Amino acid sequence: MAVAEPENTARRRAPRVDAIRNREAIVEAAAEVLAEQGTAVDVREIARRSGVGMGTLYRHFPKKEDLVHTVLRQDFSRWAESAHQAAIDAEDPWAALTDFYQQALTGYARHRAIMENFALTWSVPDLEGIQQLRLVIEELCARAGATGLLRPGVTTDDLLLLLVSLGHAVQITDECRPQMWNRLLRISLDGLRADHREPLPTDTAPDVPTTHDGLSPN
Amino acid sequence: MAVAEPENTARRRAPRVDAIRNREAIVEAAAEVLAEQGTAVDVREIARRSGVGMGTLYRHFPKKEDLVHTVLRQDFSRWAESAHQAAIDAEDPWAALTDFYQQALTGYARHRAIMENFALTWSVPDLEGIQQLRLVIEELCARAGATGLLRPGVTTDDLLLLLVSLGHAVQITDECRPQMWNRLLRISLDGLRADHREPLPTDTAPDVPTTHDGLSPN
Amino acid sequence: MAVAEPENTARRRAPRVDAIRNREAIVEAAAEVLAEQGTAVDVREIARRSGVGMGTLYRHFPKKEDLVHTVLRQDFSRWAESAHQAAIDAEDPWAALTDFYQQALTGYARHRAIMENFALTWSVPDLEGIQQLRLVIEELCARAGATGLLRPGVTTDDLLLLLVSLGHAVQITDECRPQMWNRLLRISLDGLRADHREPLPTDTAPDVPTTHDGLSPN
Amino acid sequence: MAVAEPENTARRRAPRVDAIRNREAIVEAAAEVLAEQGTAVDVREIARRSGVGMGTLYRHFPKKEDLVHTVLRQDFSRWAESAHQAAIDAEDPWAALTDFYQQALTGYARHRAIMENFALTWSVPDLEGIQQLRLVIEELCARAGATGLLRPGVTTDDLLLLLVSLGHAVQITDECRPQMWNRLLRISLDGLRADHREPLPTDTAPDVPTTHDGLSPN
């Protein structure tokens, strides 16, 4: 009898298993489709690929936008997580920074929805996933700054914008010159090194504070 | 009879004049609209602004894409021309390079169609206008290379891709951080200076030859 | 075994109690929602408010229409009952008739489902509840007729149709001219008084017999 | 040559013939369908019946509501016109009033969209067509008032609301008791006669002025 109780409890929540499976199928299919085709896809295509009806899709995500944001959150999060892991594994701070760009760009260049929506980094910076990504960069920035290897005055936002910028370059050259972006990355990273001491132009941003002003001592 | 002849001739050639005028009106209106709203505009809007009917528009440009390409050709050309002029006026080669980016990004960041279609730079590199732009960059590259101020190994394509890349950054930050891209530009330009001598990664492009192989002495 | 029996019995009958409770909850919620929003409501809203799942709702009422009819039966019944009570309480027959309309229209003008479905009065006259309402009117009619105050030839159906008709007027003017229907009521009631002795047009109804033909002697 | 000019002018407007024909076909089909099924019809059904594509329909009426309003305007107008004609033809003012109701109700009882939207009479009283209808009633009211046959204090709005009210009754009884509404009409008209001198309840309407207060001398 005592054993039966948990079973009952479990049974009560049983129906949701399918719903969860469906939700996951939808998100998975959407992630796939969005990565492939960008946010302009027909919702029906997502429904088709996930094997559910329109109603099911709309039960879980009342607006197309909701689904898109969910997927973006997830994708940005995953991206941030793997980047974070790589940062931890890296030996010296500069390598961490370098590897971060390398991996970030290698992995997500083909993700159309991510690239399309990288603009959100600035317009909706508090989207979960984007914030995570920002935190990773913030840490990379702080560490590289602390070693004195990073050019003085470089901020998290600078590094983030560089990522967005290079991401676009990667996407654009992906088909015809798949490795070319590495050259641009190298150039940019060199420009970020501490042997450049000329101050960067100020950008008098009203609301987004520069995170690391004066952090790096030298 | 003598009177009829000119009439006939006039009748036959008059339409041509109209046709040309119409074509120009369409392209002009399209340029305006595309710059403002990007390629997602309704074709009707272009027809409306140019003062012609849909049929006329489609007679001249059987696909929307044809019109877009035509406009892009023109816009890239104009861009290239003004850049060329600026390059000529510049005193030293490095300033020429710097000014080029400055002006290009300042002026075209809000040209939505250009920014959207900068990808064509790589997928359709022989589009007239893009080629012109490329030639300007090629010259800037050569001159800066010749002075020894440019990092060895930097190619025209590198500079072009940098332009595309920064263009995207400008566009994305235009609303919330309008001047921020200047920082990125500075960083990139510093990375392009000759005090960086480490070789750039090779990019083994199959079809588009690196333009300046062997240009840089070291 | 003796213990098992009641258990089994309990098990068999327990659900019934729940079922009845559920059914009532559904009807109650539906009555509320239908009165508020009319028959165009989403069935989900009813399920939500009654606290049951869609399956349960549809087990009890296989079609939305079934539920609507059940609720209407109930609402018409209640209406009839309170009208009946008021009729009993009234002193003279003419006041009874007058008060009936006054109260009926004041109370049910905002009952959207009732107003929407008053047509059922004629198309489904044997719907329980409607019949009850009809009986009340029949009695009012008979009593007023007996006193000689009611215009000769006026039938229960006339009075019922007048109610429907005025009900619609009330509903329509509820927002902008909330008391205007009283004027129409007054006019109609005056037209129903016995000082009008011209015979009313015949209506040669094939199936629904006029209830009070020749009832009023004078 | 002078003769050719008008021809040319005519030719310039020629293409519109089809458009006008289509627009008319759409309105006609819509009028038909709306009368039959009310405003809930699928726009595709209207397109189908009028023999045009969806695009054509939406070119002429950018929103479904636009088409519906156009049709209602037209239907109300026609109704008003024929009522006006009948009013002119009538010999004495009281017969004019009587005939107006008779014809109005006979002709439009089956017009579902009209009946559905009669509420607009109060919420959107300035819809062309409704205003026309109101003017006709206003005149009927004034004339009947002037003869002293109309009950003192009766306003245009009273007569209009009576029309709406009876219209609903007609619609509801149309299938099972098609002539029954005549009895209600008779009753109401008798209530409107001048032998009823008790003042009608006031309705303290804030914005819509009572048109004929104290107009009738007797």
Next chain:
DNA sequence: AATGAATGAGCGTTCATTCAT
């Protein structure tokens, strides 16, 4: 018997492209 997730036809609307005039 109860749950609520799943279904899918249908709705109002848009827009690149075609075609009669």
Next chain:
DNA sequence: AATGAATGAACGCTCATTCAT
């Protein structure tokens, strides 16, 4: 050659009803 009306497939979304648990 020019016009702009016509086309219809496709889109985002809703909701009465069914079905697996």
